[in-house]
Amino acid sequence: MxxxxxxxxxxxxxxxxxxxxxxxxxxxxxxxxxxxxxxxxxxxxxxxEWYCVGRADALKEPGDYITAKLAGQPVVVIRDRAGDVRALSNVCLHRMSTMLEGRGHARVLSCPYHGWTYNLDGTLRGAPAMSLNAGFCKEAYKLPQVRCEEWLGWVFITLNPDAGPxxxxxxxxxxxxxxxxxxxxxxxxxxxxxxxxxxxxxxxxxxxxxxxxxxxxxxxxxxxxxxxxxxxxxxxxxxxxxxxxxxxxxxxxxxxxxxxxxxxxxxxxxxxxxxxxxxxxxxxxxxxxxxxxxxxxxxxxxxxxxxxxxxxxxxxxxxxxxxxxxxxxxxxxxxxxxxxxxxxxxxxxxxxxxxxxxxxxxxxxxxxxxxxxxxxx
Incomplete structure (x- = not known):
């Protein structure tokens, strides 16, 4: 070899x-x-480069999602409340657990470790038992966005901010x-x-x-x-x-x-x-x-x-x-x-x-x- x-x-x-x-x-x-x-x-x-996660028609309704692991980065691709397909980091911003798995439908993104939840646009929705931490500000937390584009019904994501369309x-x-x-x-x-x-x-x-x-x-x-x-x-x-x-x-x-x-x-x-x-x-x-x-x-x-x-x-x-x-x-x-x-x-x-x-x-x-x-x- x-x-x-x-x-x-x-x-x-x-x-x-x-x-x-x-x-x-x-x-x-x-x-x-x-x-x-x-x-x-x-x-x-x-x-x-751009990586294809599947077809846009698999994400018919708000909350429909696909997960992927691209170059070591867990990503969730989800249709948001406005009807747009977006890609987000699939890693909780608290103790960094991954959240969703496979494909499916979710009303919110929920961390299975401590129950932090995120809206479909990635903003933090709820964080139990955080009120006594004086430095905690819910509005400061939002899941990082990952570039996502559709082409002829295909959904692509990339970690590269400079990749051409x-x-x-x-x-x-x-x-x-x-x-x-x-x-x-x-x-x-x-x-x-x-x-x-x-x-x-x-x-x-x-x-x-x-x-x-x-x-x-x-x-x-x-x-x-x-x-x-x-x-x-x-x-x-x-x-x-x-x-x-x-x-x-x-x-x-x-x-x-x-x-x-x-x-x-x-x-x-x-x-x-x-x-x-x-x-x-x-x-x-x-x-x-x-x-x-x-x-x-x-x-x-x-x-x-x-x-x-x-x-x-x-x-x-x-x-x-x-x-x-x-x-x-x-x-x-x-x-x-x-x-x-x-x-x-x-x-x-x-x-x-x-x-x-x-x-x-x-x-x-x-x-x-x-x-x-x-x-x-």
Whole structure:
């Protein structure tokens, strides 16, 4: 195993990305296995970039919330009384306990340790047994705000006050998929998982469909036509590739009422990787996504959700079709977990050596370029 030392891994990554795509190899094992390299990713990427916590439609009513731990900072994203989505520190200002967990609904933010409560805007609502402390002033307490933005129905947070707006970074992507009208997709399931692999292994697995015929031989592999996959060069903030699907899965096609998409776009699936960790499968009829955050070099936290385009919400069979699709997605996830955990086991071995990339792995090459640019800055 490579020495657990960030400069060594950065040097090996620099040598890797110096090659043109036509001669490129997969990234070296050190960038996956090094604890110090992962800490650099936390500090220079996850603490500075935008991180997606899920969909805005999951926060329908005031008090609906999502929690996250971003680069070590507990955050709660909540819809406030005014109807706005905001992000707050999820740490009580008294003895610093975390407060809310998971996703749910809360009338107030309540600390489970001493019962201090906060309004949905973060102001202190109540603090038991504090009246005898002459220095205590309730109005002086307010949970720190965390930057929060919405883009096409997605909710992003960042700890970086200087990060550029999400919409500006993803403007070109928004134009590409405008006919899908992503704002009007409704999330119908959400889960969280931890897999025993490096976060980049899972990200790269999503970024290429080269593995579909083999890794997914038991499910969708037979439907995957390698010669119809298109992998353009990536952009600064994202990469993508596309696949054409046939009408055997009707809800993957544009609904008859959709007059926004024409030609092949009516059956085109976009597989989008928004750096660093949001992976979106977008079809004209449904979507699903993964939002990734490293836990350890060998563990990744996954937010997994999905749903349907509102174009289909009036169709009597649409929900059953999507339920059947969710069953398929669960089976695909089992296959992906097996493949990506095997990759991590292999690259952690002493004889691991990265091979040349296929032309169908162009997004992986662009991802390596992104990582190097952020970590070498």
């Amino acid at each position: 490579p020495e657990d030392h960030t400069p060594d891994a950065l040097r090996e990554l620099a040598e890797n990305v110096a090659q043109p795509f036509e001669r490129a190899h997969a990234m070296p094992p050190s960038v996956y296995t090094s604890e110090a390299f992962m800490q650099a990713e936390i500090e220079r990427i996850f603490a500075r 999400v919409a500006a970074q993803l403007a070109e992507l928004g134009e590409m998929v405008a006919g899908y009208d992503m704002t009007n997709y409704t999330e119908t399931f959400y889960e969280e998982h931890v897999w025993n692999t490096n976060w980049k292994v899972l990200a790269e697995n999503f970024m290429e469909s080269y593995h579909l015929p083999v890794c997914h031989a038991g499910t969708i592999g037979g439907l995957s036509k390698l010669d119809e996959m298109v992998c353009p060069p990536g952009r600064a903030a994202f990469n993508y590739h596309t696949i054409l699907k046939d009408d055997s899965l009707r809800i993957a096609m544009a609904h008859p009422s959709n007059d926004r998409l024409e030609g092949d776009m009516r059956r085109m699936t976009y597989l989008i990787a928004v750096y660093p960790g949001l992976m979106i499968t977008l079809t004209p009829g449904y979507f699903w996504y993964l939002s990734l955050h490293p836990v350890t070099p060998g563990q990744v936290h996954i937010r997994f959700g999905g749903g349907m385009s509102d174009d289909y919400k009036g169709d009597p069979d649409a929900q059953q079709n999507f339920a059947d699709l969710k069953t398929l997605l669960d089976e695909v996830n089992v296959e992906d977990r097996g493949c990506t955990e095997k990759v991590y086991a292999g690259l952690s071995s002493g004889l691991a050596s990265p091979g040349h990339l296929s032309h169908l792995e162009r997004p992986n090459y662009d991802f390596a370029q992104y990582l190097h640019a952020k970590l070498d800055a």
